[in-house]
Amino acid sequence: MPHKKKKPFIDKKKAVSFHLVHRSQRDPLAADDTAPQRVLLPTQKREDEERRAEQRKYGVFFDDDYDYLQHLKEPSGPSELIPSCSQSDVQEQTLLIPTPGIKLPSSVFASDFEEDVGLLNKAAPVSGPRLDFDPDIVAALDDDFDFDNPDNLLEDDFILQANEPSGEDEQMDVDFRRYEIENDSDGKYVDDDMENSDEDDYDSEGLLSDEELGETQRYLFLEEETKSRFTDYSMTSSVMRRNEQLTLLDERFEKFFEQFDDDEIGALDNAELEGFIHADSNRLQEVLNDYYKEKAKNCVKLDTLEPLEDENLLINEKDEDEEEEIVTVVIEEPEEKWDCESICSTYSNLYNHPQLIKCPPKPKHIQLSSKTGIPLNVLPQKGPTAKQVERMQMINDSDLPRVSVQPRCKNETKEDRKVRKQAIREERKERRVEKKANRLAFKLEKRRQEKELLNLKQNVADGNLKLCRCDVCGRSFAPDVLERHGPICKRLFNKKRKPFNSLKQRLEGTDILTVRRSPPAKMPPVKKSNWRQQHEDFINAIRSAKQCTLAIKEGRPLPSPPPPTINPGWGLLCFQ
Amino acid sequence: KTLVEPEVAIHRGRITLTSHNVKSLEKVRADLIGGAKEKNLKVKGPVRMPTETLQITIRKTPCGEGSKTWDRFQMRIYKRLIDLHSPSKIVKPITSISIESGVEVEVTIADA
Numbered sequence: 001m002p003h004k005k006k007k008p009f010i011d012k013k014k015a016v017s018f019h020l021v022h023r024s025q026r027d028p029l030a031a032d033d034t035a036p037q038r039v040l041l042p043t044q045k046r047e048d049e050e051r052r053a054e055q056r057k058y059g060v061f062f063d064d065d066y067d068y069l070q071h072l073k074e075p076s077g078p079s080e081l082i083p084s085c086s087q088s089d090v091q092e093q094t095l096l097i098p099t100p101g102i103k104l105p106s107s108v109f110a111s112d113f114e115e116d117v118g119l120l121n122k123a124a125p126v127s128g129p130r131l132d133f134d135p136d137i138v139a140a141l142d143d144d145f146d147f148d149n150p151d152n153l154l155e156d157d158f159i160l161q162a163n164e165p166s167g168e169d170e171q172m173d174v175d176f177r178r179y180e181i182e183n184d185s186d187g188k189y190v191d192d193d194m195e196n197s198d199e200d201d202y203d204s205e206g207l208l209s210d211e212e213l214g215e216t217q218r219y220l221f222l223e224e225e226t227k228s229r230f231t232d233y234s235m236t237s238s239v240m241r242r243n244e245q246l247t248l249l250d251e252r253f254e255k256f257f258e259q260f261d262d263d264e265i266g267a268l269d270n271a272e273l274e275g276f277i278h279a280d281s282n283r284l285q286e287v288l289n290d291y292y293k294e295k296a297k298n299c300v301k302l303d304t305l306e307p308l309e310d311e312n313l314l315i316n317e318k319d320e321d322e323e324e325e326i327v328t329v330v331i332e333e334p335e336e337k338w339d340c341e342s343i344c345s346t347y348s349n350l351y352n353h354p355q356l357i358k359c360p361p362k363p364k365h366i367q368l369s370s371k372t373g374i375p376l377n378v379l380p381q382k383g384p385t386a387k388q389v390e391r392m393q394m395i396n397d398s399d400l401p402r403v404s405v406q407p408r409c410k411n412e413t414k415e416d417r418k419v420r421k422q423a424i425r426e427e428r429k430e431r432r433v434e435k436k437a438n439r440l441a442f443k444l445e446k447r448r449q450e451k452e453l454l455n456l457k458q459n460v461a462d463g464n465l466k467l468c469r470c471d472v473c474g475r476s477f478a479p480d481v482l483e484r485h486g487p488i489c490k491r492l493f494n495k496k497r498k499p500f501n502s503l504k505q506r507l508e509g510t511d512i513l514t515v516r517r518s519p520p521a522k523m524p525p526v527k528k529s530n531w532r533q534q535h536e537d538f539i540n541a542i543r544s545a546k547q548c549t550l551a552i553k554e555g556r557p558l559p560s561p562p563p564p565t566i567n568p569g570w571g572l573l574c575f576q
Numbered sequence: 577k578t579l580v581e582p583e584v585a586i587h588r589g590r591i592t593l594t595s596h597n598v599k600s601l602e603k604v605r606a607d608l609i610g611g612a613k614e615k616n617l618k619v620k621g622p623v624r625m626p627t628e629t630l631q632i633t634i635r636k637t638p639c640g641e642g643s644k645t646w647d648r649f650q651m652r653i654y655k656r657l658i659d660l661h662s663p664s665k666i667v668k669p670i671t672s673i674s675i676e677s678g679v680e681v682e683v684t685i686a687d688a
Contacts, residue, residue, distance in 0.1 A: 009620075009659050010590050015686035020671060036672035040683060104664045104685070108671050 017043045025118030027111045039110045076116070144241060163299070402427055537565050586663050592682040593656040600676035605656050607673050612658075615666055620659035628653040 018040035029035040044067075051067060060068045147153070155161065242250065277284060367376045384392070403423035412420070459478055467476035472489040540562040547559050591608060595601040605622050612619045629652050636645045662670070667685075675681060 010588055010684055010686040012684075015684050017682060017684040020675070020681035020683060036668055038671045038673075038675070040667075040671060043682070105668050108668050 019043055024110060024114060025120050026114040026116070028113065028115060029107070029111055030119045035107045040104070040108050041110065142241070404428075533565050537562070586661055587667075587685050587687065589660045589662060589667070589683055589685045591658040591660065592684070593658070593679060594653065594682070595676075595679040596651055596653050597676075597678050598654055600679050601654050601656060604673075604675055604679050604681070605658065608658055608670065611670060611673055612660055612662070615662075615669075617666060618661040623657040623659075625655035625657065627655075 469476045472493045632649045
């Protein structure tokens, strides 16, 4: 099949992308169980450069790929209730998305309207001074409250008074959003006729006209001496005790905010809406109805309060009953669970000595000595030789005890000290002399060696070309050396050298004579011994003697005697 | 004020799941596909894109002293794609699936 371009599943240009995120806590549908808690948030795919330019407008000068614009918060401008998207209206609407054709249920998207206070924050208890309470309450909570003043005490039946439904409610400030907790106390506590209206930090969002309440408020404030710009909005200055510094600050603030007296500049916190609404209008009625409903829920009626006393007694009795009962509790013996770790820990340390596991030491290679071939470090070390021992025992000059190294005895008299110091000085002097001599000797030796080296180098540098031959022996020398060599060579070259007589050399200086011995006396010529002849003669003689005796016995004529071997001389030769 | 569209328009949607934690990612993916299959939607199975490994190798030392040892840090990004053909009504329960933390879900819807 020829390669066709695969049709992409989604054409990016016609598609819309969303991120799936948790619904905002400020979304009114967050409290609604039927609405999905996750919403689709359209992604804004913008070009990087455009985005960065946009970011720079707002003071973000980073050049990375992150979209910092998502963290920009809109200034809280004037906001209004829009009836079509109110809480009661949960029916689904179809929303048109930029690309025509894609229609998704609206509950999947975040609501257009967002409350100021998120769902989680509503449950959070307000800490700190609750200045939005009735000023009387705040005053009562203050430490300086004067309990003896009759004006400050509550009547005994104040609750009944509070529960009377009366037209006083109409004049109360209706804060649409704070009907839950804060207004509980406001509803119950009705003190003076003058304090009908709550001096809450109210948001006049077109609920009640300024004109209705304004007069009463101003009337009340005129009563009090501390009037400033700020008491129109908050209770701080009139309730919290002002010491010197705080008053100073207040005055400073007053001065500072004089510049903002201009009517055109609105309040810092909540915007004021100017307008007028009829007291009979439907909107107002609806709002009031809702308010009553909530109040009815939260209000605690008198009826429910009375039985409390009895209940308390009952509870007490029950407690006593419980104490009398003896509860049998079965305690099970804990089963012993053995595992390999725990059984080992029961071993006694007398036999079981825990130790760190070490690697077995590596056996070292046997090293042979290069000289002898015997393995090193096997045979016992040789002690010092006799000569070395002798040397060690010899007393050197340096081994002699010196005064400087001897410890100073504690109780030293002045004279002793003087003597000791003197001795030390002498030693030091001697040592100095020694050192100087040594230094000098070394210097000289060094110079001599350097000179020789220099000479050698010179000769070598010359390249052996300037060596002259000696006439006598034929060896070549450097010219200056040749001068020295010449006469010596002449004298000695032809002469034969005597062989070295070490005995003579060694006997030199001793008293042993080194005279030549007399020639050894010649011995008389050695007679050759003729023992063989003599032996044979003897044997012959004895044999013949035996023959002779035999013959005599038998009476035979005598045999002839053996022939003589000795040469008798010329005279006797013929006889034979 | 409220309009109810009688036609059931089928949209093509691509859900992109991104995370650096495989287990939670796979869990979300299984939930989504399971939910979609219950409603008998046409689902194209999870396409596993190759994981991106972001690596940084830096010196361990805060100063320059010592033997030069280096730390190697890694972050792996896993991406899965799921394609759906669904009518617009069905988008709602899909969005109500509980999602693990750390998993980013992006939905791209196009006209069928």
